[in-house]
Amino acid sequence: xxxxxxxxxxxxxxxxxxxxxxxxxxxxxxxxxxxxxxxxxxxxxxxxxxxxxxxxxxxxxxxxxxxxxxxxxxxxxxxxxxxxxxxxxxxxxxxxxxxxxxxxxxxxx
Amino acid sequence: xxxxxxxxxxxxxxxxxxxxxxxxxxxxxxxxxxxxxxxxxxxxxxxxxxxxxxxxxxxxxxxxxxxxxxxxxxxxxxxxxxxxxxxxxxxxxxxxxxxxxxxxxxxxxxxx
Numbered sequence: 001x002x003x004x005x006x007x008x009x010x011x012x013x014x015x016x017x018x019x020x021x022x023x024x025x026x027x028x029x030x031x032x033x034x035x036x037x038x039x040x041x042x043x044x045x046x047x048x049x050x051x052x053x054x055x056x057x058x059x060x061x062x063x064x065x066x067x068x069x070x071x072x073x074x075x076x077x078x079x080x081x082x083x084x085x086x087x088x089x090x091x092x093x094x095x096x097x098x099x100x101x102x103x104x105x106x107x108x109x
Numbered sequence: 110x111x112x113x114x115x116x117x118x119x120x121x122x123x124x125x126x127x128x129x130x131x132x133x134x135x136x137x138x139x140x141x142x143x144x145x146x147x148x149x150x151x152x153x154x155x156x157x158x159x160x161x162x163x164x165x166x167x168x169x170x171x172x173x174x175x176x177x178x179x180x181x182x183x184x185x186x187x188x189x190x191x192x193x194x195x196x197x198x199x200x201x202x203x204x205x206x207x208x209x210x211x212x213x214x215x216x217x218x219x220x221x
Contacts, residue, residue, distance in 0.1 A: 003153075036209065038154070046154065048209035057209060089154050096168045098144060098156035 004029065004090055004101035011107040017078040020104045022090030023071060030071035034093035037066055037075045040103075041086045049088075050075060082108050111135040111210040115203060118215030121195055129215060131188040131205030139163070139183035141208055145190045147201035148214075157203070158190065173199075195219045 005023040012018040022029065022037075029035055035053045038046035048057050050066035053073065063078045073092070077084055085108040090101040117129040131143070145157040158169045158179040167179050178191040188205050195217075202214040 040154075045204060045211040045213050047211075051209055087153075091154075091156070096159070096166070097170065098146075098159065100146075100154040100156055103153040 004092060004099055006088075006090060006101035006104045008102070009105045009107065011109055012077075012080045013109045014080050014082065016080050017076060018080060018106065019077075020075045020088055020090075020106070022073045022075070022092075022101045024073075024092055024094075024099070025071055028071075028092040028094035028099055029068065029073050032093045033068070035066065035068055035073040036091045037064075037073075038089045038091065039084075039086045040089065046089065077106070080108050084108055111208070113205050113207070113210060113212035115205055115212045115215040118203065118217045120218045120220060122221050123196060123219055125195055126191070126193045127195060127217060129190040129192070129203055129205075129217070131190075131212060133186045133188065133205075133207070136208070138181075138186040143179075143181060143188045144206045145177075145179060145188075146204045146206055146211075147199075147217075148204070149198070149201040152201075155201070160188070192217070 033053050037050040039049050040046045049064050053068045054066045065076045067074050088104045112134045114132045121127050142161050144159045160167045160179045176194045180189045197219050200219045202216050204214045205212050
């Protein structure tokens with residue numbers, strides 16, 4: 001059960017857009033439309049930002065969007081704000097199990 | 110709204126056992142699968158186990174298979190994780206999760 005691959009860190013200035021990638025295989029990301037993205041601030045529980053590749057839960061800003069192409073999923077945050085600085089994790093369903101990416105630290109410059 | 114509250118964490122010696130609980134409210138507990146996810150200090154998220162809505166199927170990460178047992182009591186809206194043969198590498202905050210909702214976690218520290 002290998003973890004999904006994310007960049008360790010990304011950064012951007014307020015107002016800019018950034019994209020975080022999450023690469024898996026045909027057994028996880030490529031095989032199912034069950035990719036989720038979570039935001040985690042220090043000392044806090046993860047918060048669901050995107051589910052089933054592209055869907056936003058109620059209350060999540062439309063600045064957050066998700067997509068998928070082949071075995072790679074992506075989270076895009078537009079109009080970066082200071083409060084977006086956090087760790088972001090992707091996850092996918094695979095063979096009756098879950099798998100997470102290693103996490104990406106987003107720094108808002 | 111959905112509310113998940115974990116309990117049962119603490120300091121335990123290597124090789125010993127511990128049982129975590131997760132009390133659920135705000136949704137029809139018996140209709141949804143439930144997960145345990147853990148996060149070692151300073152590390153990323155690791156999926157641990159899942160149990161189907163009716164308890165009929167259970168799946169585990171390779172790292173805990175044979176040592177951890179997930180179960181649920183739908184009459185009490187409670188999820189459990191029984192952890193045996195604990196190791197130092199099991200030290201983590203353990204979260205229960207369902208439908209994208211997470212509890213606040215309970216810390217398990219395995220140390221002599």
